[in-house]
Amino acid sequence: MKKLALVFVGAALALTACDKAKETTTVSSTSDASGEVVKASLNMTDYAMRAALGNNPNTAAYVTIANKGSTADRLLSASCTCATTSTLHTMKMNGTVMEMAEAKDGFEILSGDTLTLAPGGNHIMLEGLTERPKAGDKVDVxxxxxKAGPITLSMPVSNTPLAKTGTSGNMDHGDMKM
Ligand SMILES: [Cu+2]
Structure with missing residues (x-):
């Protein structure tokens, strides 16, 4: 894991050497859920997708994004070929009930702030699944x-996304299957 992080830091330094404003290439990186992906000044960790359950046509994906840069950025949208529609969702109270709502303006990430998309909170909603992601798969989102442009994360699929190893009681963590 340490080694992976170092590799990605190297990639980030290489990007910094170019003109960041013109950096529009989609960067694909593979990593397990504990890996770190860096693009521009954004560090992405803890990304995972929930496995498709039963006949449920929908699922969700999660990621934590830290803005290490000096300017704000904004997560505008997410997409996955695994679903008919991919939407950024937030959770809000409607009376006493927590409901999902589309975050139409995306999520702003101020300099120094961290955006957390995680089970029970904000998430990437994947509706109308065109495939059935299952634990152990990797699916690109x-x-x-x-400002940073597009970045593709190879998300590990789990029945218990982001559950810490050793606390979930499950052995579905990607790097335990080797
Ligand atoms: Cu949702």
Whole structure:
């Protein structure tokens, strides 16, 4: 894991050497859920997709994004070929009930702030699944940022996404299957 992080830091330094404003290439990286992906000043960790359950046509994906840069950025949208529609969802109270709502303007990430998309909170909603992601799979999800542009994460699929190893009681963590 340490080794992976170092590799990605190297990639980030290489990007910094180019003109960041013109950096529009989609970066694909593979990593397990504990890996770190860096693009521009954004560090992405803890990304995972929930496995398709039963006949449920929908699922969700999660990621934590830290903005290490000096300017704000914004997560505008997410997309996945695994679903008919991919939407950024937030959770809000409607009376006493927590409901999902589309975050139409995306999520702003101020300099120094961290955006957390995690089970029970904000998430990437994947509706109308065109495939059935199952634990152990890896599925590409592309995030589009206002300034950093698009970045594709190879998300590990789990029945218990983001559950910490050793606390979930499950052995579905990607790197335990080797
Ligand atoms: Cu949702």
């Amino acid at each position: 592309t995030l589009v940022f206002e």
